[in-house]
Amino acid sequence: MLNPNVPAWFEIPTSDLDRAQRFYETVLDVELERENFGGGTMAVFPGGNKPNSRGALVRMPHCEPSFHGSTIYLSLSDIRPALERVAQHGGDVFVPRTELPDGIGFFAQIRDSEGNRVGLWSPA
Numbered sequence: 001m002l003n004p005n006v007p008a009w010f011e012i013p014t015s016d017l018d019r020a021q022r023f024y025e026t027v028l029d030v031e032l033e034r035e036n037f038g039g040g041t042m043a044v045f046p047g048g049n050k051p052n053s054r055g056a057l058v059r060m061p062h063c064e065p066s067f068h069g070s071t072i073y074l075s076l077s078d079i080r081p082a083l084e085r086v087a088q089h090g091g092d093v094f095v096p097r098t099e100l101p102d103g104i105g106f107f108a109q110i111r112d113s114e115g116n117r118v119g120l121w122s123p124a
Contacts, residue, residue, distance in 0.1 A: 010055035010072050013063035014114045017043060019090070020057045023113035027085045028076065032057065045074075065114035073119035079108055082120055086110050099124075 014020035021032050021043040032043035035056070042056040055072070076082055079097055086093050094117075095109035105123045112118050 011042075011058045011063065012055065012072065012112070012114075012116055012118065013065045014057050014059045015065055016114070017041060017057060017059040020112065020114050023089050023091060024057065026089050027082050027091065027110075028074065029081070065112075065116045067111060067115055067117045071109065071117055071119050073107065073121045076120055076122050079106060079120040079122045083108055083110070089113065 012020070021034075024030070024043075024045075025032055030046055032045055035042055035044050038060075040058060040060045042058045044056040045054060047054055083093050083097060090113035092111040093108060094111060095107070097106050097108045099106055103124045105121055107122075108120045110118055110120065
């Protein structure tokens with residue numbers, strides 16, 4: 001049985017999929033894979049330590065980038081290098097690296113190249 005509080009899939013809307021893919025690949029130092037699905041193209045994040053929890057950048061008519069609404073947190077081994085690259089690649093850091101209580105790690109929030117608010121998290 002899957003854990004119901006772990007996302008099975010997430011989508012980060014884009015206006016310009018090429019620009020957004022370059023942003024995330026550069027800032028997070030990962031390679032996203034292009035896939036066609038449901039009449040649209042997406043750039044899929046690599047699988048993490050949870051095999052049933054993945055996501056993608058999407059450009060679809062019914063999805064628009066937004067700073068308001070749900071916040072997705074991407075897990076990294078260390079968020080500091082990513083935060084150093086955000087501004088150079090069209091984003092902004094608006095919540096700096098912040099320590100969470102009880103040794104559960106660090107978080108930050110950024111505005112990506114598309115205007116979405118996205119969180120970053122790393123373990124302590």
